[in-house]
Amino acid sequence: MGNQSSRNTNQEYNQYPQDPSFVLRPFLYLGGASVNQDPNLVNYYGITHILNLAYEITPNMHLYRNRNIQYKHIRADDALNYNIRNHFEEAFEMIDDARRTNGKILVHCAMGISRSATIVIAYLINRYDMSLNEAFDFVKSRRSIVA
DSSP: HHHHHHHHHHHHHHHHSSEEEEEEEETTTEEEEHHHHHHHHHHHHHHEEEEETTTTTOOOGGGGGTTTEEEEEHHHHOTTTTOOGGGGGHHHHHHHHHHHHHHOOEEESSSSSHHHHHHHHHHHHHHHHHHHHHHHHHHHOOOOOOO
């Protein structure tokens, strides 16, 4: 009976092998918009907060209305000249809220490569006193597509 239970758990996990990536256990995930679009995936990972940094990804609020999920959409453009620093404090407050309430937050943009990764890296620098290189390497070790 124990084998069947563990086999079912492994099958469930294998449905979602790549997205999102765990950055800080137990509360911080980094991913792409595909997670935001799939309420089953949000439930599977126990996500309680979603921070959407993709200007071009419209929030699907109807997916989360009755699920008690905190949702924030920061319309960050995916352009070299875009100053994402303008959103650091607002994003950090959302991440801190998830941590303070023992929640789990998904920070995402379209692909989970640059905008959301930048916010997570800046958060690690600001809240965990990491250097830029340490924070980048740390996040890259958990989500290899970060650039």
